[in-house]
Amino acid sequence: MPYSSIFKEHLAHPRNAGELAEANAVADETNPICGDRLRLSLLVMDDRIEAVRYLAYGCPPTLVCGSVLTELISGKTTEEAKQLTRADLLDAIGGLPSRKHHAASLAIETLHSALQNL
């Protein structure tokens, strides 16, 4: 399947790229098989994600999943963020070929790790 227009838009213009200096929840996860890497830094205040930044290395789906994830969780409560699933992320991207679903898994795992590290 071809990449969606949402996918291409995020790849060309990644949202919330970088590292947050004041972050109080950070996670850095690597897919041990392919080496793709995602780093999330969150600023959580009163149980709400006030700011988020991400860095990513790897194939385009990994870069895009990070970008879309930051938009999905920005302003959410930590409880709402914890409920987010791989399927939600895939829907928000406009779908991915099944062989690329691992990119969405890495993004959700990194989010859960960050929230645990809070």
Add this chain to the structure above:
Amino acid sequence: MPSRRVYLDNSATTPVDPRVAAAMARAVVENFGNASSVHGFGQQARAVVDQARREIAALVGAKQNEIVFTSGGTEANNLAIRGLSEAATSHGRHIVTSSIEHPSVAGVCADMEKRGWEVIRLPVYQNGIVRVEDVAAAVRPETVLITIMMANNEIGTIQPVAEIGALVRERRAAGQRHLWFHTDAVQAAGRLRLNVDEIGCDLLTMSAHKLYAPKGIGALYVRRGVRLHGQNVGGHQERERRAGTENVPGIVAFGEAAKLAREEFEQRSVHDRELRDRFEAAVTRRIPDIVMNGDRERRLGHLSNISFRFIEGEGLLINLDLEGVAVSTGSACSSGTLEPSPVIRALGVNDETARGSIRFSFGKDNTEDEVEYVVNVLVGAVERLRALSPLTPLAGVVSR
């Protein structure tokens, strides 16, 4: 669709030259006869096939009857390696090849291995070139075939084929009569001046679509006297080497493309090299942390393979594609398994460098203006991806 499109993937395939397309179109309409038919229609088709065969033979300094048409480079490589090995079984089952061959050679060698042949894959060094002394050390009395490419498809490095050809002659003179040499010249034909006698090869593969002709047609040079076990059987075409009605329009197109490649050799070579050098100079000036892959001198003039540190090739490729620029990468990530380019890995570089490699290949239709556009797009895309990468030193720390 981006407003501008620039094709820098001429090693993957080339745009069809309108002169080639016109010759092919004429053949479709005017030479529809079966070239094996005895009547006038058939003989007319035979005449244009023979004319094309002469042009292709001339491109590599061969004789007309030493050219066997195939459906492309992959089939020619299959016919060369399988055909020769199967015909030479009684003399030995040992093949010497390199670790940077195109999949159409590497795959056939792997298959021969499964069927009981022993295959030695020689290393290349940091420069991406096989050493002749390694070839000499690998050849045994039971070696029947050396298959080493003329020029690599990803990094363009030119292999010491004439020295390998000389080694084969030496071994034959010393009594090893059943040793043959095949070279895959798909990337080199039309881009290097080739002469099968100077190279000393027995088999040489070519493909038309790398020469501004359409897909679906290729050729294998088979030195007179070399026996091949036919892979396509059930017809007498191509001197029993490749059964099947000749693809007359494809052959005519290939012939026209070979003729143009010879006539325009000098201007195409100079043009491609100038664009490539201009591109590399600009990239080196404007983008830090890059690695040029492969030997700087002994390589094809139209090709540049560069690793951009801290980022991954596929992301860069798609970013460039969004701006209309077509390039390629040898690395692929699928099903969560990363497959960095085996060719770049064979240079001994680390995973990150191998993953960040991109091939830019220039052709006769590219312009200086296009190079400038691509460099500008590339600078922006690399900066964007590096700002995003956790591997980039001090990547984008921001305050809210």
